[in-house]
Amino acid sequence: MASYKDKGIKMTPQRMAIMEFLDGNPDHPSAEDIYMEVKEKYPMMSFATVYKTIEVLKSRGYLLELTIDPERRRYDPDTRHHHHLICVDCKKIVDIYGDFPVNVPEEAQESFELVGNHIEFYGICPECKKERRKNNGNIQM
Amino acid sequence: MASYKDKGIKMTPQRMAIMEFLDGNPDHPSAEDIYMEVKEKYPMMSFATVYKTIEVLKSRGYLLELTIDPERRRYDPDTRHHHHLICVDCKKIVDIYGDFPVNVPEEAQESFELVGNHIEFYGICPECKKERRKNNGNIQM
DNA sequence: TCTATCTCAATAATGATTATCCTTAAATAA
DNA sequence: TTATTTAAGGATAATCATTATTGAGATAGA
Ligand SMILES: [Mn+2]
Ligand SMILES: [Mn+2]
Ligand SMILES: [Zn+2]
Ligand SMILES: [Zn+2]
Numbered sequence: 001m002a003s004y005k006d007k008g009i010k011m012t013p014q015r016m017a018i019m020e021f022l023d024g025n026p027d028h029p030s031a032e033d034i035y036m037e038v039k040e041k042y043p044m045m046s047f048a049t050v051y052k053t054i055e056v057l058k059s060r061g062y063l064l065e066l067t068i069d070p071e072r073r074r075y076d077p078d079t080r081h082h083h084h085l086i087c088v089d090c091k092k093i094v095d096i097y098g099d100f101p102v103n104v105p106e107e108a109q110e111s112f113e114l115v116g117n118h119i120e121f122y123g124i125c126p127e128c129k130k131e132r133r134k135n136n137g138n139i140q141m
Numbered sequence: 142m143a144s145y146k147d148k149g150i151k152m153t154p155q156r157m158a159i160m161e162f163l164d165g166n167p168d169h170p171s172a173e174d175i176y177m178e179v180k181e182k183y184p185m186m187s188f189a190t191v192y193k194t195i196e197v198l199k200s201r202g203y204l205l206e207l208t209i210d211p212e213r214r215r216y217d218p219d220t221r222h223h224h225h226l227i228c229v230d231c232k233k234i235v236d237i238y239g240d241f242p243v244n245v246p247e248e249a250q251e252s253f254e255l256v257g258n259h260i261e262f263y264g265i266c267p268e269c270k271k272e273r274r275k276n277n278g279n280i281q282m
Numbered sequence: 283t284c285t286a287t288c289t290c291a292a293t294a295a296t297g298a299t300t301a302t303c304c305t306t307a308a309a310t311a312a
Numbered sequence: 313t314t315a316t317t318t319a320a321g322g323a324t325a326a327t328c329a330t331t332a333t334t335g336a337g338a339t340a341g342a
Contacts, residue, residue: 010288010339031329046291051330070208072329085245085253094251100243102260104226110235112226112264119243119260123253151308151319172299187322192299194320213298 009056017042018053028066028074028084028093068093068120085121089128096121150197158183159194169207169215169225169234209234209261226262230269237262 009015017038027033035050054075057063066074068084069091083096102117124132150156158179168174176191195216198204207215209225210232224237243258265273 012289012338014290044291046293048292048331049290052289055331065211067208067211070206070214073211085255087253088256094253096245098246100241102241102243102262104237104262105239111267112228112235112262113270114226114262114264115229116263117260118263119258121243121245121253121255122257122259123255126252129254149319153308153320155321185322187324189300189323190321196300197320 022077030072083119087125163218171213224260228266
């Protein structure tokens, strides 16, 4: 993640707090998640500052924006190529590392120039599995 | 796609127009795309009706919601399992059929129960490739 | 220290989606 | 066919996430 001496990026307490929260964070937080957490330490923190800092970090390649949750954008400080497994119930996202051979058949690409890929796995996390079992026998929706 | 005699679904000209537009449509249109197009035939069509019809079709399994474009939700009348290739420039989405062996290593799943997957391929479509070449030598952003 | 430039925080604006509410039309059965 | 029931349509307001604006304050470099 961006260091204190990063060229051109002015370091402020707010940015440091946001970066500290993100650094190594495996939870793929949303802008609101970041705001809620960092506000604890810096109650003066504005939501706008969170969005602006996200934008700065994104544009410098320190942060990835995930388009995996239809409700809100999630952010990932791990910019290495990896994939994600999302719980279809609680939307928890966990990292999946590893290489998968996903070469698109030539004719299917329709002469696109390929630049990358991302696999979304869907599943039910342990907690939600437990929750589902508990609700067995009860009225279902 | 839903037939006229689908149990419990009331057939109206608006719904028929929307369903007709979606049926076999390979373009993964957004709600606005649907609205714009169908309004041509039915100028009285309301945006709310588009959203409500989308909801009905989704809930009955006739339509998938794609979370692949961060700007807006896209819809796919092809509910068979398949993947997508998206142009990073113009956001055009094309279908990718085929099976890819993407078995997650046991320990990586963290005891999730897997239920599916979806691969997003990123690329540059032929039109945008042309566009990029044309802009070569010009001022770049 | 002075000054130009960045950044902050508050807040307004935007854009997509959802909710409300009253009217209208489709389905169904007499 | 007509009447009755009930879901659907249309207009529009509300909501929610995100982006833009703006004036005040902070920062860094001369
Ligand atoms: Mn990740
Ligand atoms: Mn598709
Ligand atoms: Zn879960
Ligand atoms: Zn393109």
